[in-house]
Amino acid sequence: MTQYNVTGMSCAACVARVEKAVSKIDGVNSCSVSLLTNSMNVDGSADSSAIIKAVQNAGYGASLKDKEKKSADAEDSLKDTETPKIRKRLIASLIVLAVLMYFSMGHMMWGWPLPSFFDNNH
Numbered sequence: 001m002t003q004y005n006v007t008g009m010s011c012a013a014c015v016a017r018v019e020k021a022v023s024k025i026d027g028v029n030s031c032s033v034s035l036l037t038n039s040m041n042v043d044g045s046a047d048s049s050a051i052i053k054a055v056q057n058a059g060y061g062a063s064l065k066d067k068e069k070k071s072a073d074a075e076d077s078l079k080d081t082e083t084p085k086i087r088k089r090l091i092a093s094l095i096v097l098a099v100l101m102y103f104s105m106g107h108m109m110w111g112w113p114l115p116s117f118f119d120n121n122h
Contacts, residue, residue, distance in 0.1 A: 002048060004040040006033060007061035014060065021058040025050055039065065 006018060015033045018040065022031040027046035034040070040062070042051055048064055055062035106112035 001041050001043045002051075003065040004042065004048075004051065004055070005061075005063045005065055006038050006040045006055060009033075009035055009038060009060060011035070017058050018055055018060055021054045022051055025054055 009015060009018065012035065015035050018033045019031050022028055022033075022040070022042060025046045027044045028042055028051070029044040030042070032041050040055075052062045052064075102112065103114070103118070107114050
């Protein structure tokens with residue numbers, strides 16, 4: 001059983017089209033395509049380049065799954081890239097909040113002095 005990555009699929013009709021195109025190739029015993037994982041398993045003795053060409057002729061992209069590349073891709077996909085961005089936004093928001101609180105409420109709540117250009121301008 002050979003595994004392939006298939007790109008460009010968006011619905012069940014796409015899956016059916018890829019399965020139909022690959023099943024027509026001589027030497028293919030069975031073909032199962034997963035829309036969820038964008039992958040395809042092909043059982044048989046057909047040449048992988050013929051399978052990839054059939055998928056491309058159907059209007060989609062295909063490539064062989066590489067075991068070594070798969071583990072590196074899995075590590076990259078598990079890496080957290082959103083937390084540093086959210087942390088930077090939180091810090092910037094807190095700084096802006098502190099400045100706004102000083103000018104809008106500091107003189108009323110805590111008796112902090114306002115800058116001279118805000119005197120008598122409530």
